[in-house]
Amino acid sequence: MAxxxxxxxxxxxxxxxxxxxxxxxxxxxxxxxxxxLRTDGVECCDCDVVWLQSDRDAIAIALAQAEEMRERELxxxxxxxxxxxxxxxxxxxxxxxxxxxxxxxxxxCTDIQLNAVLVLSVLGVINDPVVALIATTVTDPDEIKVxxxxxxxxxxxxxxxxxxxxxxxxxxxxxxxxxxxxxNCDPPLAYxxxxxxxxxxxxxxxxxxxxxxAFLVWDxxxxxxxxxxxxxxxxxxxxxxxxxxxxxxKWQIGTYSGGTWTKECCLALNCTPTGIRISYLxxxxxxxxxxxxxxxxxxxxxxxxxxxxLDLCAGCWKGDQVKDPSNLFTPYGDxxxxxxxxxxxxxxxxxxxxxxxxxx
Numbered sequence: 001m002a003x004x005x006x007x008x009x010x011x012x013x014x015x016x017x018x019x020x021x022x023x024x025x026x027x028x029x030x031x032x033x034x035x036x037l038r039t040d041g042v043e044c045c046d047c048d049v050v051w052l053q054s055d056r057d058a059i060a061i062a063l064a065q066a067e068e069m070r071e072r073e074l075x076x077x078x079x080x081x082x083x084x085x086x087x088x089x090x091x092x093x094x095x096x097x098x099x100x101x102x103x104x105x106x107x108x109c110t111d112i113q114l115n116a117v118l119v120l121s122v123l124g125v126i127n128d129p130v131v132a133l134i135a136t137t138v139t140d141p142d143e144i145k146v147x148x149x150x151x152x153x154x155x156x157x158x159x160x161x162x163x164x165x166x167x168x169x170x171x172x173x174x175x176x177x178x179x180x181x182x183x184n185c186d187p188p189l190a191y192x193x194x195x196x197x198x199x200x201x202x203x204x205x206x207x208x209x210x211x212x213x214a215f216l217v218w219d220x221x222x223x224x225x226x227x228x229x230x231x232x233x234x235x236x237x238x239x240x241x242x243x244x245x246x247x248x249x250k251w252q253i254g255t256y257s258g259g260t261w262t263k264e265c266c267l268a269l270n271c272t273p274t275g276i277r278i279s280y281l282x283x284x285x286x287x288x289x290x291x292x293x294x295x296x297x298x299x300x301x302x303x304x305x306x307x308x309x310l311d312l313c314a315g316c317w318k319g320d321q322v323k324d325p326s327n328l329f330t331p332y333g334d335x336x337x338x339x340x341x342x343x344x345x346x347x348x349x350x351x352x353x354x355x356x357x358x359x360x
Contacts, residue, residue, distance in 0.1 A: 002034050003153055004060035016067050016079035016283070017294050019056055020156045022174065025291060031174035031191055035183025038174075038191040048082060053184040062298035069332060070294065070341065075350050076100045076247075077283030078290055082107045087217070088276045094239075096247035098282040099350040104213040104239045104249065109206040112136050112167075115149050116201050120173070120194045128173040129158060136167045138205050146171065147202045148179060155201060173197060206311065208281060211256035214239040214249075216266075216273040234277070237266050246350060247282060279337040293344050296320045296337035 002019035022034040031038040032050045067078055076099040084106060088094055113134050121127055138144060141160040144167055147153060159170045176197040183189055187284075189196040214237035238261045239256030254261045284290055299317035320337030328334065330342035 002056055002175070006056050008057050008060060008106070009064050013064060014081065015060065015063055016077060016081070017063055017291055018154075018156060019060060019063075021291065022059060022063065022295060025288075025295060032174050033291075034174045034177050035188050036174045036177060036190040036191050036196070038355045042192070049181075050188045052155060053182065058297070058302060062301040063294065065301050066294050066298040066341070070297065070345055073331065073345050074099075074348060078282040078294060079286065080281055082279065082281050084279045086278050088278060090273045090275055093242055093248050093250045094276060094278070096249065096278065096280065096282070096314075098280075099245060099247045100282050100284050101241055101244045101247040102184045102281045102283065103208050103210070103251070104241065104278065104280045105208040105210040106212040107281070108209045109145070109204045112138065112144070112203045112205055116203055118171075118176070118199050118201060120197055120199065125140065126173065126192060129170040130173055131177060132169040132171070132201065132203070134167040134203050135165060136162065136203075136205075137165065138162065138167065140207075141167070143205050144169070145204050145206045147204065148198060149200045149202050151179075151202075155293055167203070169203070171201075171220075176201075213237075213279050214251060214252070215277045217275045217277050218267075218269060218271065233267065233269070235273075236264075236275070238263070239278070245302075249278075251276075270284045289344070292343045296331055297341040300333055300335045300337040 002023060004019065017031075022028075028051075029038070031180050033056070035051055035053065035056075037050055071077055075097075086097065088096075099107055104189060113136075114133055114344055116134060118130050118132060119127055119328060120130060132146075134144075138152070139162060141162050141297055141326045144160050144162075146155040146157055146169060148155060155171060155175060157169050157171045159168075161168045171235040174191070175219070177183065177189065178196060178198050181189060215234040216237060218233040220232050235253060236255050237251045238256070239249045242250050253264045253266055255264055256262075297320075299320035302321070317337075320340075323334055324336050324339045328339055330339055332338035332342045
């Protein structure tokens with residue numbers, strides 16, 4: 001996949017719009033975007049200038065900044081993301097911080113096959129895409145995730161299908177560039193050299209665990225006189241989503257096992273719970289319009305001086321940086337790309353005090 005330099009973004013920040021998706025929407029050649037030179041004439045895109053790692057880092061920073069600006073304004077993630085162990089006051093019903101609630105639970109990832117071998121070429125014939133056949137009991141292709149071996153860097157396949165207990169995973173060759181190889185130098189990496197690409201991947205199942213979603217919490221000092229150890233005490237809750245858009249949930253005490261909830265009684269403690277702890281998945285569902293708006297805003301945040309080698313691609317973003325003739329100024333800025341994103345977000349915010357704007 002197209003990756004940014006480790007440490008370039010805060011450790012807990014994950015882009016809603018991946019660099020691979022940016023490459024697809026901007027019609028940039030996959031190999032060129034990943035720092036690979038392809039000379040066989042097969043790849044033909046609007047922009048085939050070979051990118052350096054520093055170029056991808058600049059795009060990643062701009063995308064991250066654009067997403068922060070939009071999510072601060074909107075009050076929800078631009079794509080589904082997990083929020084882990086968020087603490088709330090002891091209330092019923094409960095209104096969560098992030099809107100567009102999808103499900104309550106934490107993400108669990110289990111190994112399907114680690115260090116799965118990839119065949120990059122056979123007798124000098126290059127495999128592109130590279131196809132991995134993985135035995136699995138998983139039935140939902142959306143639950144299958146692919147990573148660089150031994151890391152948490154995700155690789156985005158172009159397709160994952162499951163039939164007869166076999167997952168067929170297709171990955172463009174140029175999304176398998178070895179992270180240890182530099183793509184910040186000249187000449188760029190050669191497309192036909194197998195050693196420039198990784199030869200193994202980790203395949204995992206990532207899914208939502210409803211049983212690790214909501215808990216009553218008593219702090220360590222609350223029950224020190226009732227025979228309970230001086231430590232935080234928790235009890236599982238059965239949460240029910242009352243309104244997804246405004247992230248309102250109702251709850252009762254219950255335990256989860258084997259896909260079934262069972263009603264339970266509250267722990268016999270001598271004090272009221274001090275709070276509720278929630279893990280959940282929320283964010284706007286996939287939308288090309290939302291992705292394009294993030295890209296346009298990110299383009300306005302790029303450095304004014306772009307490398308000479310990318311002059312041929314300048315048309316990809318220069319129009320977004322132009323000041324809008326309306327002289328309208330928004331919290332995002334006064335360029336065309338900023339105003340386009342702001343006009344969309346101003347209509348899509350979730351209101352407060354029970355009032356909400358129309359559903360977009």
